[in-house]
Amino acid sequence: MNQNSIWILVEVRSGIPLSAKAFTEKGLAETEERKVRVQLNLENDETGIFKIELSKEKIYAQLTSH
Secondary structure, eight states: OOTTEEEEEEEEETTEEEEEEEESSHHHHHHHHHHHHTTSOTTTOEEEEEEEEOOHHHHHHHHHOO
């Protein structure tokens, strides 16, 4: 697994994105997705998990900017 990856879980209800949560591991995102999907109306609502690759330079910039 690429240690420079994060996984974003997006929750959409009735076509409106309600939340986006970031995880360091895909398995954690999938576990949270299962919890969220129990409460969804699957005819109108959806979730999605997206992988984002971050360069070491961007990670370093974020860590040092605070």
